[in-house]
Amino acid sequence: MSRQPLRLGMVGGGEGAFIGAIHRMAAALDGDWRLVAGAFSTDTGRNERTGAQLALDPARVYPTIDAMLAGEQALPADERIDAVAIVTPNHLHAPMAIAALDAGFHVFCEKPMAMNVAEAEAIARSASASGRHFGLAFTYSGYPLVEEARARIARGDLGDIRLVQVEYLQGWLSQPIDNDGNKQAEWRTDPARAGLGGCLGDIGTHAFHLAEHVSGLRVASVSADLSIHVPGRRLDDDVNALLRFDGEARGTLKASQVAAGEENGLKLRIYGSLGGLEWAQMEPNTLTLRWLDRPAEVVRAGGPGLQDGTTRLLRTPSGHPEGYVEAFGNLYRAFAAAIRGEDGRRFPGVDDGLRTMRFVESVVANAASDQKWTPINRG
Structure with missing residues (x-):
């Protein structure tokens, strides 16, 4: 049937x-x-x-x-x-x-x-x-090589995780287009429709989710600065945050929509006691691994050495680029499997949403206060 x-x-x-x-x-x-x-x-x-x-x-x-x-x-x-x-x-x-x-x-x-x-x-x-x-729709968790990075960290390839660095840079709000009738811009900078954060809520949440999803760690507290660089704008267009993860790991999160000339510069670097990795959304089919005791490795989507969980997310042979729509499709595929009661890959859901909203509230509270560190409420 x-x-x-x-x-x-x-x-x-x-x-x-x-x-x-x-x-x-x-x-x-x-x-x-x-x-x-x-x-x-x-x-x-x-x-x-x-x-x-x-x-x-x-x-x-x-x-x-x-x-x-x-x-x-x-x-x-x-x-x-x-x-x-x-x-x-x-x-x-x-x-x-x-x-x-x-x-x-x-x-x-x-x-x-x-x-x-x-x-x-x-x-x-x-x-x-x-x-x-x-x-x-935390889309970037659907990329195959994001899954590869997560799986390698989970099995201990990098050793004890020490540093997590994530940045998400865009430049499309460098000018006051939100005041010039751009519909995509004007609601994102309106507190009544966007919420507590502008850049923070729009792309900072993506960066935060990706950092926790791949590292397998949870951010315990934040020390943050929110900026508005375009005069008259009502919500942040630039975010800088220091992150303290559970345990000893430390991190940084940078998100900006006024980095003039940037397109969709989401990058993640994670370093452990044995090595590190780097992934960039604009080159999503490449994962770079660096080691203390041997040459760096470049892992390619569809190439050799991938985990089973990664290959299940791929649709084309190596050298046939997959990107944003395919990553999104992986989330919809996992969502369908859950509804049908099938075994399938986990997709972002309620817990991820609550975590990111608590992150947003903690960053906003910290940036508005003289407090050096603000814990993220675990609910």
């Missing part, structure tokens, strides 16, 4: 929205998902055009999430959506995720999880009470 794709409904991601299109491509990549419904925009014309462009049944292109949840619940179980993808600005994540979970649907949500810890905890309670899965 052939396996049917799971059915997906999307909120947000109307025509012209970058991340909605990425979610749709990633979900479709392995045949695990089929988009069948959506509430793509509060603008009626934009919403209807998006549905038409995606060849959806007009009856399942809904004006609001509430209408979508009610309409889908009224359908037979073998026709209604299985999950809701939330690809809206941050202020809508919590109310929409809670409504979808409470209505009995699984949720895959853009990051950050919510506006603050209280909202994130409310999502966690709804996920627990509903018994539904909640996935979070």
